[in-house]
Amino acid sequence: MFDLSTLTLTVPLYIADAVLSGLYGLDLLKTRYEKKITVILWTMIYLAVDIVIYEILGIDRDVMGIVINLAVLFALQSLLFKWDYKRQIFVTFSFAAGRGLIKYIISVLYYLISMLTVGIIERIISSSEGMTLERANAVSTTILIIQGMICVAVYVIILCVYLKTLSRKYIYKGYETSFGENIFLVFPCFAALCVSITMRILILRFSEGIGVLVYEQVPETMFWVIVICILLLGTIIATMMLFQYLIERNEDSRKQVILENQVEQLHREIEDIEEIYSDLRGLKHDMRSHLNNITQYVKGVENGDTRELDEYIGQIEDTVNRLDFSSKSGNPITDIIIYQRQQEARKHSISFDVDFVAPNTEQIDIYDVAVILNNALDNAFEACRGLDGHREISLKSYMKGTLFFIEIENDFDGSVTMDRETGLPITSKKDKRVHGIGLSNIQKCARKYMGDVDIEIRSDGGRKRFMLTVMMSGKISLQK
Numbered sequence: 001m002f003d004l005s006t007l008t009l010t011v012p013l014y015i016a017d018a019v020l021s022g023l024y025g026l027d028l029l030k031t032r033y034e035k036k037i038t039v040i041l042w043t044m045i046y047l048a049v050d051i052v053i054y055e056i057l058g059i060d061r062d063v064m065g066i067v068i069n070l071a072v073l074f075a076l077q078s079l080l081f082k083w084d085y086k087r088q089i090f091v092t093f094s095f096a097a098g099r100g101l102i103k104y105i106i107s108v109l110y111y112l113i114s115m116l117t118v119g120i121i122e123r124i125i126s127s128s129e130g131m132t133l134e135r136a137n138a139v140s141t142t143i144l145i146i147q148g149m150i151c152v153a154v155y156v157i158i159l160c161v162y163l164k165t166l167s168r169k170y171i172y173k174g175y176e177t178s179f180g181e182n183i184f185l186v187f188p189c190f191a192a193l194c195v196s197i198t199m200r201i202l203i204l205r206f207s208e209g210i211g212v213l214v215y216e217q218v219p220e221t222m223f224w225v226i227v228i229c230i231l232l233l234g235t236i237i238a239t240m241m242l243f244q245y246l247i248e249r250n251e252d253s254r255k256q257v258i259l260e261n262q263v264e265q266l267h268r269e270i271e272d273i274e275e276i277y278s279d280l281r282g283l284k285h286d287m288r289s290h291l292n293n294i295t296q297y298v299k300g301v302e303n304g305d306t307r308e309l310d311e312y313i314g315q316i317e318d319t320v321n322r323l324d325f326s327s328k329s330g331n332p333i334t335d336i337i338i339y340q341r342q343q344e345a346r347k348h349s350i351s352f353d354v355d356f357v358a359p360n361t362e363q364i365d366i367y368d369v370a371v372i373l374n375n376a377l378d379n380a381f382e383a384c385r386g387l388d389g390h391r392e393i394s395l396k397s398y399m400k401g402t403l404f405f406i407e408i409e410n411d412f413d414g415s416v417t418m419d420r421e422t423g424l425p426i427t428s429k430k431d432k433r434v435h436g437i438g439l440s441n442i443q444k445c446a447r448k449y450m451g452d453v454d455i456e457i458r459s460d461g462g463r464k465r466f467m468l469t470v471m472m473s474g475k476i477s478l479q480k
Helices: 004-028 035-056 063-080 085-127 133-169 179-203 220-299 307-322 332-347 366-385 438-448
Strands: 204-207 210-213 351-355 392-400 403-412 452-460 463-473
Touching (some): 004 133, 063 085, 085 179, 133 220, 332 351, 332 366, 366 392
Antiparallel strands (some): 403 463
């Protein structure tokens, strides 16, 4: 059942397929179990199924064989990975297509090495005196094993490069593809599978029950088989790259529109708030004058019981004091933002420590600072509201040379997943097209001033702390 060719070439290829398909699934799909357990189970089941189907049952690798293999891949993904049928279809077809094309490249390599080794074996046997049949078989066996090992090694290398390239280019793994987008991704893989079936029909033909390789009759086909397979592999990768590029362009456009809307809304709100701010300061001044006159009048009343009136006046003073903007950041816009957050902190019993001074608005647009503060503090307060017990948020700014820094630090639940490409946390909310863009907008504002953001997760007495540092560069100075 298992001849030398099967043991030295076919079985090692089965093992390589089983291991690499499992690792490829780990890169693009979410596992149900631990990664090590998933890889072990996948490898054992996939290898056993391949051997049963193709070696024991003898099913040929024609259309039926490929369909069975696709079904096995999809079934295993559904069993060992979390359900995501669109991505599972892409993973299934992209692996099957790549494996099929690369095996035809290896078939050319195997044929060329076979032609070379036949000549080597003949020379060894003819040049060796006293060569026995057993020694000749041993030499042939050794050379065939080496030949199989070389082909398997080349196959593994090419397949690894192909799969890793696809995995790296699949940047937006959290993006939910539509049905049409999934067809766009799968179509080149399906076309490659059809071409591989056609090549199998053309390369291996049977005449009077004897298999004949087209390589023997038309040697030029070896070159074109390799070229066609490489082009098809490149087409699959290029389609993935194009799709990811289109996602990035659409994401950038969407984020730009949202950011512009935020800034426009901020402009309108600030215009209204500045008027209110001015009125409040005038009201505060007038109220203090009125209260002073009332106090002086009451003090002039002889033998009067003023306790009730004093209490009333004290309540008025408390009300007036609540209208006071205790934060003096040097800019009315940031004053308003900080004041609103202070009120929110009091409402939710969150400790909010502020040591913030606005930069010079001639060098850095205060509206960019406002976008940074609003988005960062939104995230900080949302994280704290989901916690129990004592919660703290701190906001501060400082200068280092020509660099302006904003730091926001807050308590959070400690659960965060970082995006490997952007370095920013991935939102845990279901609607990722709406949520999770706050930090992206912060980063965009920072990079406008040749800066960037830095995120640090640390533990402080058993509490998890999330620290966001925003750096902006320029010849700027803090307001006095």
